[in-house]
Amino acid sequence: xxxxxxxxxxxxxxxxxxxxxxxxxxxxxxxxxxxxxxxxxxxxxxxxxxxxxxxxxxxxxxxxxxxxxxxxxxxxxxxxxxxxxxxxxxxxxxxxxxxxxxxxxxxxxxxxxxxxxxxxxxxxxxxxxxxxxxxxxxxxxxxxxxxxx
Numbered sequence: 601x602x603x604x605x606x607x608x609x610x611x612x613x614x615x616x617x618x619x620x621x622x623x624x625x626x627x628x629x630x631x632x633x634x635x636x637x638x639x640x641x642x643x644x645x646x647x648x649x650x651x652x653x654x655x656x657x658x659x660x661x662x663x664x665x666x667x668x669x670x671x672x673x674x675x676x677x678x679x680x681x682x683x684x685x686x687x688x689x690x691x692x693x694x695x696x697x698x699x700x701x702x703x704x705x706x707x708x709x710x711x712x713x714x715x716x717x718x719x720x721x722x723x724x725x726x727x728x729x730x731x732x733x734x735x736x737x738x739x740x741x742x743x744x745x746x747x748x749x
Contacts, residue, residue: 630657634668637724638745640691647674647741670745677738679704680730685717688741689728694721696728704732714739723748 635654653671661667676684682702689696696719704714717728727744 627657627659631668634670634724634745634747637721638670638672638743640693641728641743642688642691643674644676644688647676649673650675650740666746666749668747671742673740673742675738676730676741679732679736680739680741682715685715685728685730689717689719689726692719692721692726694719696726702730704735706735710734720748 631654634657649672651671651673655667655669657668680702682698685698685702686696696717698715698717700715702715704712711731711733713729714732715730717726719726719728724745725748727742727746729742729744731740731742733740
């Protein structure tokens with residue numbers, strides 16, 4: 601009887617371990633796909649990556665943040681034009697729509713979002729935001745990728 605119980609427990613353990621690795625491999629594949637989609641954006645080599653958060657795919661995503669998701673912020677090192685922003689978003693396989701031209705109003709002080717673009721490829725939503733800390737200061741560019749829900 602002890603042998604049968606031991607054999608059943610061993611089988612349950614092996615099946616559980618195999619299921620864990622199969623699920624984990626599938627999660628890693630989904631996360632890698634999302635990160636590769638972020639690589640489609642034409643980020644200039646001179647931009648400095650200031651922050652990156654990659655939330656991987658999980659079997660159970662218990663949070664207000666969806667998984668997988670990606671957040672990246674760069675210091676552009678200069679003021680950007682509409683053409684700069686269009687060039688960054690040109691690699692997306694779908695249209696990006698902007699709320700207004702990327703130009704900081706001269707009569708506004710402090711940190712402001714000067715333009716935001718949104719797009720989708722059917723599987724993920726893309727948000728590209730340009731923020732200006734002050735007049736004639738280098739701008740910050742933020743990319744957020746989240747699954748379509």
